[in-house]
Amino acid sequence: MDIKEIQNLIKFVAKSGASEVKLEMEDIKITIKTGSGKTETTIVQAAPLSNMAQAVTAPPAQTFTEPIASVKESESEDSKYITVKSPIIGTFYRKPSPDKLNFVEVGTDISIGDTVCVIEAMKLFNEIESEVSGKIVKVLVDDSSPVEFDQPLFLVDPS
Structure with a gap:
């Protein structure tokens, strides 16, 4: 065979x-x-x-x-927000090191170029900078979690 x-x-x-x-x-x-x-x-x-x-x-x-109804409901609620997505595959970290504070929290105002998180890929820590200005509305990934390319990380209210 x-x-x-x-x-x-x-x-x-x-x-x-x-x-x-x-x-x-x-x-x-x-x-x-x-x-x-x-x-x-x-x-x-x-x-x-x-x-x-x-x-x-x-x-x-x-x-x-996933059930289509629940996905559509969350899309309609989140449609007014801009999504910050992962540019690479790796491990998501909200802090520069374990003894430091998070880069951003819900309610934090960010500008273009501000570091919002770090993604570790192949033992390299890559700072992820915001491409939009606004206020962080929601953090979509838990700290120290694996992330995929183009996975949503944060929701930002541009207003």
């Missing part, structure tokens, strides 16, 4: 809705478990096949989204 056949088997099981499938052949034993949005595959083989990994994990079979 080659890797393409195993991948096709994983896709088939994910689409079928089965929670667990075990397949045993002469020289290979495969168990595929699905559930809670993840597909897990374990492969045990007696004789080594050419360049095939011992365990293969497939991508999630299904993607769950």
Whole structure:
């Protein structure tokens, strides 16, 4: 059994809705478990096949989204605000160091170029400067949390 056949088997099981499938052949034993949005595959083989990994994990079979109604409500409330987003992937910090005060708090007036947070990426601490002027209305990320590129960090009232 080659890797393409195993991948096709994983896709088939994910689409079928089965929670667990075990397949045993002469020289290979495969168990595929699905559930809670993840597909897990374990492969045990007696004789080594050419360049095939011992365990293969497939991508999630299904993607769950947030309820649309709650997202639309928050968008309408926040539509008058400007969102400060993360320019990089890393770890979000509200302070320059653990013994210092936060860069900004809710209610803080900021100007263009003011440092609003620090994002650590690959052991480098990058100061994130505001590109808008206004008042911080909401902090959207917890301190020391991982952030993605373009993830909203703060809401700013420009008025």
